[in-house]
Amino acid sequence: MSRRAAARRVVVVGGAGLVFVVGLMQLVPYGWTKTNPPVTADAPWPDAESEAIARESCYSCHSNETDWPAYSYLAPMSWLVRRDVDRGREELNFSEWGERSDAGDAADEVEDGAMPPRQYTVIHRGARLTEDEARVLATALERMDDEGG
Known part of the structure; x- marks a missing residue:
């Protein structure tokens, strides 16, 4: 895998993880x-x-x-x-x-x-x-x- 592809994968996976965590935060009722x-x-x-x-x-x-x-x-x-x-x-x-x-x-x-x-x-x-x-x-x-x- 090229460096560019690896960097892209890190950004995509990291972005998806961030969206998931922010979504979970919305479930906290406070x-x-x-x-x-x-x-x-x-x-x-x-x-x-x-x-x-x-x-x-x-x-x-x-x-x-x-x-x-x-x-x-x-x-x-x-x-x-x-x-x-x-x-x-x-x-x-x-x-x-x-x-x-x-x-x-x-x-x-x-x-x-x-x-x-x-x-x-x-x-x-x-x-x-x-x-x-x-x-x-x-x-x-x-x-x-x-x-x-």
């Missing part, structure tokens, strides 16, 4: 269910600007108003998205304000540049915060925290 529970208590945004920034940069993981992108239906991305949304809602949920709301910690995360996370903003470029947007959002979160959020 990430299949994508829910947006009802909004029970909207976050009390102090102004429209901060709310608009939060909706663009935070709500996909930190609310019950998640926009489930097409890639969230295919493993292994579905697993990652589901995990991120579950964790985000657990930490801070703008749709269930007052139940577990710690806007002060969220403001610190925004000020430190930890939120929104880089792995999210790489794909969702509109979620990236400018310095001014981060300042507006952090100030609003601190104000909401001071008002009992």
Whole structure:
């Protein structure tokens, strides 16, 4: 067998194996269910600007108003998205304000540049915060925290 034929065989067999493994991944049920529970208590945004920034940069993981992108239906991305949304809602949920709301910690995360996370903003470029947007959002979160959020 020539080198070219051997290389072609490796590519074909490897590609078929990859397709098979990705197909098997689709059978793992984690990430299949994508829910947006009802909004029970909207976050009390102090102004429209901060709310608009939060909706663009935070709500996909930190609310019950998640926009489930097409890639969230295919493993292994579905697993990652589901995990991120579950964790985000657990930490801070703008749709269930007052139940577990710690806007002060969220403001610190925004000020430190930890939120929104880089792995999210790489794909969702509109979620990236400018310095001014981060300042507006952090100030609003601190104000909401001071008002009992």
